[in-house]
Amino acid sequence: MSLLEVKELTKSYNGILAVDHVSFTLEERTATALIGPNGSGKTTTISMIAGLLKESEGSIHREFNSGIGFLPQYPQFFPWLSALEFTEMAAQISGVDAKKVRQQSIRTLEFVGLGSAVNKKTGTFSGGMRQRLGLAQAIVHQPKLLLLDEPVSALDPTGRREIMDLLKSLQQDATILYSTHILNDAEEMTDQLLFLKEGKLVEQGSLSEVKSRYAEPLIRLRFDTEQAAALFESRKFWPMQRDRNVIALPISDEGPSMQQVMAVLAKEESGIAGIDKQSASLEEIFLKVAGKK
Amino acid sequence: MNQFGVLLKKEWRENLRNYKLFWIPAVFILLGIMEPVSNYFLPQILDSVGNLPEGTVLEFPEPEPEQVMAAIMGQYQLLGLLIFVLAYMGTIAGERKSGTATLLYARPLSFSAYFMSKWVMATIIALLSVWLGFLAGYYYTYLLFGSIDFMNLMRFGLTYSFWILLVISIILAASALMPNAGLAAAVSLGIIFISQLVDGLLGTYWPISPLKLPAYAASWFENGLDMSDFWWSVSLTFMLIVLLVVIGILISAKKAASTKV
Numbered sequence: 239m240s241l242l243e244v245k246e247l248t249k250s251y252n253g254i255l256a257v258d259h260v261s262f263t264l265e266e267r268t269a270t271a272l273i274g275p276n277g278s279g280k281t282t283t284i285s286m287i288a289g290l291l292k293e294s295e296g297s298i299h300r301e302f303n304s305g306i307g308f309l310p311q312y313p314q315f316f317p318w319l320s321a322l323e324f325t326e327m328a329a330q331i332s333g334v335d336a337k338k339v340r341q342q343s344i345r346t347l348e349f350v351g352l353g354s355a356v357n358k359k360t361g362t363f364s365g366g367m368r369q370r371l372g373l374a375q376a377i378v379h380q381p382k383l384l385l386l387d388e389p390v391s392a393l394d395p396t397g398r399r400e401i402m403d404l405l406k407s408l409q410q411d412a413t414i415l416y417s418t419h420i421l422n423d424a425e426e427m428t429d430q431l432l433f434l435k436e437g438k439l440v441e442q443g444s445l446s447e448v449k450s451r452y453a454e455p456l457i458r459l460r461f462d463t464e465q466a467a468a469l470f471e472s473r474k475f476w477p478m479q480r481d482r483n484v485i486a487l488p489i490s491d492e493g494p495s496m497q498q499v500m501a502v503l504a505k506e507e508s509g510i511a512g513i514d515k516q517s518a519s520l521e522e523i524f525l526k527v528a529g530k531k
Numbered sequence: 532m533n534q535f536g537v538l539l540k541k542e543w544r545e546n547l548r549n550y551k552l553f554w555i556p557a558v559f560i561l562l563g564i565m566e567p568v569s570n571y572f573l574p575q576i577l578d579s580v581g582n583l584p585e586g587t588v589l590e591f592p593e594p595e596p597e598q599v600m601a602a603i604m605g606q607y608q609l610l611g612l613l614i615f616v617l618a619y620m621g622t623i624a625g626e627r628k629s630g631t632a633t634l635l636y637a638r639p640l641s642f643s644a645y646f647m648s649k650w651v652m653a654t655i656i657a658l659l660s661v662w663l664g665f666l667a668g669y670y671y672t673y674l675l676f677g678s679i680d681f682m683n684l685m686r687f688g689l690t691y692s693f694w695i696l697l698v699i700s701i702i703l704a705a706s707a708l709m710p711n712a713g714l715a716a717a718v719s720l721g722i723i724f725i726s727q728l729v730d731g732l733l734g735t736y737w738p739i740s741p742l743k744l745p746a747y748a749a750s751w752f753e754n755g756l757d758m759s760d761f762w763w764s765v766s767l768t769f770m771l772i773v774l775l776v777v778i779g780i781l782i783s784a785k786k787a788a789s790t791k792v
Contacts, residue, residue, distance in 0.1 A: 281792060288637045291788050308637040310792045314630035316541070318548035330537040331638045375634055387792070 274434035313372030317361025466509035538648035563668030597752035621712030630791035
């Protein structure tokens with residue numbers, strides 16, 4: 239069931255389109271990664287869905303009434319408030335029942351790993367702690383939709399791992415839309431990929447769908463010996479690249495098919511030891527889409 | 532707790548923890564005390580630091596206690612108002628510019644509650660400062676120059692308080708309107724001081740004006756106050772305050788999109 243439907247969403251600043259007729263839907267309890275180069279309109283899109291920016295054209299249709307949880311890329315807090323005071327204020331403004339505010343705030347802070355810092359002033363927090371608090375204020379009112387703008391980009395690998403694990407556990411109860419340019423994260427937690435470029439949605443689909451569209455499969459032929467590999471290379475059946483006893487052979491519509499390669503290998507006494515199939519990584523797809531005119 | 536209560540608590544904590552609740556009244560008390568004390572000891576001060584030729588004889592008429600209170604108000608009209616502008620210029624513009632407002636604006640926030648919580652807190656501190664300053668100033672005026680009719684003193688304080696409410700409303704509306712604290716300060720200072728200057732130069736043509744409230748406040752100590760002009764000025768000030776608050780609320784909501792994300 240779709241939770242949010244975005245239709246022809248557009249934002250222009252003085253005639254310049256920051257987001258250009260973007261449409262997509264978010265299904266319930268799914269994670270959607272919004273990827274794209276810097277300045278492609280990721281933050282503007284998220285800000286419009288969060289209600290911080292008014293769209294110039296298009297519509298955003300929500301199938302729920304409860305609030306949205308929003309985490310900006312660099313969350314700013316009132317430095318003179320403690321983590322608990324800030325989280326409580328966030329919960330109260332979001333309409334959490336007054337009797338549950340304290341308990342829910344403490345539980346959320348413990349969940350994000352700030353249990354020992356509830357009474358510490360936010361002004362003393364490190365970057366990782368700020369990101370955790372940002373996540374806490376976004377989820378304290380148990381929203382159905384979580385909008386996260388680059389939630390882990392400012393963190394070190396350990397902090398990133400911890401926040402990604404937290405986000406994965408949240409996926410059971412909430413729909414998540416997050417922007418990132420850390421493609422490993424997008425590969426790790428995504429049911430849907432949205433690829434923005436210059437404000438336009440240029441790719442959309444599940445990870446496997448997008449990968450299959452951009453797949454330039456490569457097979458790696460592993461030979462018993464370097465000589466066997468060199469011999470196979472010298473026969474020049476197709477363009478190929480050899481690294482010691484391994485030959486990389488691109489498979490495409492123009493080049494050889496898998497069947498043709500297998501037929502040649504079966505005919506020759508090639509000394510083949512193994513075949514690995516490898517498709518394009520998300521990073522390769524990113525570079526390809528980002529560079530595509 | 533409703534949103535206004537939650538946000539007022541936040542403002543209270545902010546003003547308490549950044550010490551505005553203490554230093555602003557302290558400055559006003561100091562200004563209030565300095566006026567009667569420096570007036571009283573003026574001959575001795577001049578004698579010790581005046582660098583006057585030997586044999587100079589200066590005679591100072593002793594000011595009436597009412598004149599000393601009016602002079603305290605004169606101090607507040609310059610230094611006091613400047614302090615309010617500097618203390619509250621970033622109330623809204625600063626929160627937007629730094630991005631601290633973003634996490635509030637991304638919630639189902641009532642902008643009336645948001646603006647009013649700031650207005651109420653700034654008003655409480657401003658009035659507390661002015662009244663504590665007047666009372667401290669009056670205490671020394673009473674000790675050094677004599678007493679003032681209590682009712683007139685109250686009327687003087689209340690009339691000036693109305694003017695202070697208008698000043699705070701101008702500062703907060705400017706903070707809602709302007710993109711940063713510096714511009715908010717420039718606009719507030721421009722409106723407050725330039726309009727007073729214009730009123731000072733040409734004000735004889737319009738006796739009904741919010742800008743005349745400080746002068747009317749001092750007039751309680753004299754007998755020449757036209758009650759009709761006074762009440763019309765108070766009513767006009769009240770309407771302006773309401774208008775500025777409504778504008779402040781509407782602009783805060785309209786400009787929410789300019790917060791740093």
